[in-house]
Amino acid sequence: MNFILKNLKLSALALIICLGFTACDEEDDFQFTDDVTVTPDPTDDVVEANTIVDFADENGFSSLVAALEAANLTATLDGDTEYTVFAPTDEAFAAFLTANGFASLGDVPTDVLELILLNHVQAGSILSTDLSTGYITSSAEAGPDGENVSLFINTEGGVTINGVSTVTSADNIVDNGVVHAVDAVIGLPDVTTFATADPTFSILVQALTREDDYNYVAADGTGILQTSGDSPAPFTVFAPTDDAFVALLDELGMAGLDDIPADLLAKVLNYHVVTDANVVAGDLTDAMEVTTFESGTFTIYLGENVTIVDENDRSTTIIVTDVQATNGVIHAIDRVLLPEDDAFTPDNSIADFTANSENYSSLFAALRAADLFSVLDGDTEYTVFAPDNDAFAAFLSDMGFASLDEVPEDVLEQVLLNHVQAGSITAGDLQTGYYTSSSTAGPDGENLSLYVNTDGGVTLNGVSTVTTADVMVDNGVIHAVDAVIGLPNVVTFALADPTFSILVDALTREDSYTFVDILSSPDTNTPFTVFAPTNAAFGDLLTDLELNALADLDADVLSEVLSYHVVTEANATSGTLTDGMTITTFQGEDVTINVGDNVTVTDVGGRTATVVLADVQGTNGVIHAIDMVLLPTLDD
Template identity: 60%
Template sequence: MKYFKFNKIAVVAFLAFGLFSCSEDDDFNPGGTPDGGTGDDDPTTEVQTIAGFVSDNEDYSSLAAALEAADLTSTLDGTELYTVFAPNNAAFATFLEDNGFETLDDVPTDVLTQVLLNHVQSGSMMSSSLSTGYVESMATGMASEDPLSLYINADDGVMLNGVSTVTTADVEVDNGVIHAVDAVIGLPDVTTFATADPDFSILVQALTREESYSFVETLMMTEDPAPFTVFAPTDAAFENVLAELDMAGLGDIPADLLETILSYHVVAGSNVRSGDLEDEMTVQTLETGEFTINIGDDVTITDENGRTATIVMADIQANNGVIHAIDRVILPENDAIEIESNTIADFVAGNENYSSLLAALEAADLTDTFTGTDSYTVFAPDNDAFAAFLNDNGFATLDEVPEELLTQVLLNHVQMGEVMSSDLSTGYMESMAVWGTSDEPLSMYINTDDGVMINGMATVTSADNEVDNGVIHAVDAVIGLPDVTTFATADPDFDLLVQALTREDSFTFVETLMMNEDPAPFTVFAPTNDAFTALLEELEVEALGDVPTATLEAALGYHVVAGANVRSGDLTDGMAVETLQGEEFTVNLEEDSVTITDANGRTSTVIAADIQATNGVIHAIDTVLLPSMEE
């Protein structure tokens, strides 16, 4: 576990990619001469570079002089494509005055070079290809060797870093495009992006609420305690924390508490970009508290109260530090902060109708799992559901259920992450349960054709109950551990297969495929309804009942492999597979598909693989296989 020291306060921005369109400026003259004329020569025959255009336009003599001083003229006079936001003479005069320089000669060359590069993008970027958000300039600052960010706001015209407005866009030259601007875009500090980006308006209000706060002055510094790493909450994050703390507005937070909270979002002395973060990294903040970084599908922060925030935009690079936008205000441990916990475990414990589920979680030692900060989706059975489960399986009480079995039954109701009902669609997903013949998670079949039904046995009765560490969907039945027949009966795409398996009283397929001992495990290559419909046409019969019993029984046995849980990763090209019927078929692996060739040379394709049950695995196929007796 890596530990690094943090220290200072917060500000921030979001990340995207963007720009615009805007009005013309008479001083900026695309296609013309410096005095506004059209010239006598055909402009299509002349080569005009960015540097040439600037040097030919009197209102950009300061920019031309700056390029010369920074030795950048040749760069912008070549054939490589650039986009330049070009400040005019008035913009340079204001820049010099605001920064205490009498002339351009007084500006240190290295500073002038980076200021100029902060107006340049690699490539030709027309206004139509850009939108509000962040792009990288070609400048680098004191805190990092990575390019400085540039915030584009196109909500009303085009503004850069909140200080410079585009007055004329899309002036095309031979090596790129020029957009005229009315102010020099200085090197940004971390406060620049906070004030430029409207998504951080509440953060700015917080940082400046009290006259005693020195956050803004501190975060503008380029010397010790700089550089800074700021984890900056969005406006939505502030709105949510006010609701969480039961406060009407920012003004309700005591000044000293707000100062502590803000300091908890800042690290001093480090420019920590996303690539520097490590899983389980402990971070010491300016507030002197700590939080923990976790890296998974997202990068999350767990604060001292066990609350989790996600980094929603990373690596907004300023001259004196870097900003990462987060979707939740993180809170240090503080006696003045009262947070009522509402985890999955809390929800269950606080609801009398889920006392059986609570007892089951405690018996399986899973309560702590659902009290933590990791996010889960739980399909929660009520007391009636547990009573039916116990009765159906011959248990008088929960105490009689073996702990290992109970644990996996409970995990068969759980998904990692937060899955809202709107995210659910008909099909298969993995539960967190593992049981039986494979170390792979058991599958769950979700049917959303009429509400939400799981494995054909449990219906969602109340969806989207959000809690601190995930979401709960109430269900009316315990979702037992599935065997291969569970999915055949739950999935309507296997209706004809089920009809075939149960057509004759003499068939023992269902009883066999429910077994958990020898000849289990099974690998079933299951034909879909469309596959059976095509077979009836091929056999020139009208219905499944017209297929001779011996033919149907042989064909069904030809789709089952006994004694093996063969997942897709276990298949090899040219593999000969011996079936329950006694004959073999051949598996072929192609670039994008797995095919099966039966004893008659007919080919079927695997269209859904690795539907995992406790006693075997199912692969759906698009053609019914036939053994040689069907020639």
């Protein structure tokens, strides 16, 4: 009708023009004397509408147009509200009908068809450049309780939706939004749809399908997690990412999923599934206890992040929430949850403690460098005095090393072993006295001694204090300390052990004395055997000599006496001493050893001292504590 009217108007206009020209011919002097106002016809410049429905109708999407009409959605997408539509081609609809056993669109239930179509619709106009890999919400209210289901968008190498439908023609702008043509109908997703579509869950999919007798996912859609409508659906799935699985394998010391026994892997997978519940993030409450498909439990805590604590007290964080499917919801987590099971109890060895404790990263690095990590990661029980990072930094600075890499590996190994005791020794078991370390840095490979002082805490070799005691681990106990326990020489023990405080006073009394320097030497006249008088022994000497204090003893005489207690170039442990053995001292005269119920040392004057503590082993010699000061031949 408009077309006819337009043609009539054009004919009339032509006639008027012709008449005008005729009039001009007849009256050449004719001139316009009045202004003429021409009112345009309002229908001349009308722009036709181009909605989503118009686009589909005019660009070969006949199946989509028919489907919209059948589902009563034409008016929705033909109005003013803006939408983004992923528009399946006719070929896509044909493939969908065949795959689902429908002869035609008329066979698809209207309510199902409506939800499928709405699964292709997003609110607002979204260009392809606005899309990024991740989850968006479709307009289909197909969740178990009418929730809008999710769509997974993958923009790697194009745009793919739910792993099944690819955009073939993007950004077709229309009056009420944008249309992206796709090559497949985006079916209503179940929870397995997102697991298979999202590459973040590739290892989870491998786990779910590893065994033929697993029935989580089936090609014909009959897997447990593909169940819809009836119990055990709906599901709430806490889905570990690939990184979470990699971390678990590392935690368990396994190379791959195949190292996990099938029944135990199934138990772990079941532990991540809650049945008969579509638990969205808004349903979670603090300290909520959740019973899983495996019949185990875990606890959810709300805070800055939502965390889950499993039956092994391991904490997991939810990193993506509310991936909604027709038969349940997925929450992505950053750590695999483990049910209570001996086979899956994570190792918590001494080595693991260093690996997982940020403040002990230097100790971890040192153990790796010295090839001792595996020793402390095994089943044998040890007690370790563990220096923190600050302690290592101070040690390196004091020793003139810029980094751990500069410490010779053999030295580093012995220093570390000096912090290790065989067996599990709690702080309550420690007593003041000497223990044997695992370091074999003695002159002939002997194990070094470690002096423990429990007066007012626990101090080791006089230089390192326990700051945190009794950290129990699978293969022993850890005591955190504030300083590295360096390799001790004989002077170390004299300084550390208050039993020898008067001996130290004697060795350092005169500025001219060089005993400390000599006895600290790693090579000159070494190794040493020191018969070290106790404080009580010095007290008895002063009484015998009728002196009030050590200062009353002549300096030269004191020097002779001290030298008489040192044997050079011999690490004479108690096992090497024999009855009647004579030993020449640093002073030049001999002492005689007698071995019986006790080991005794007799000086040149016939005074006999008893060894009250044997074999305090340093790097440059050994100490035997004696209960009497030995006296050489002294000038009157």
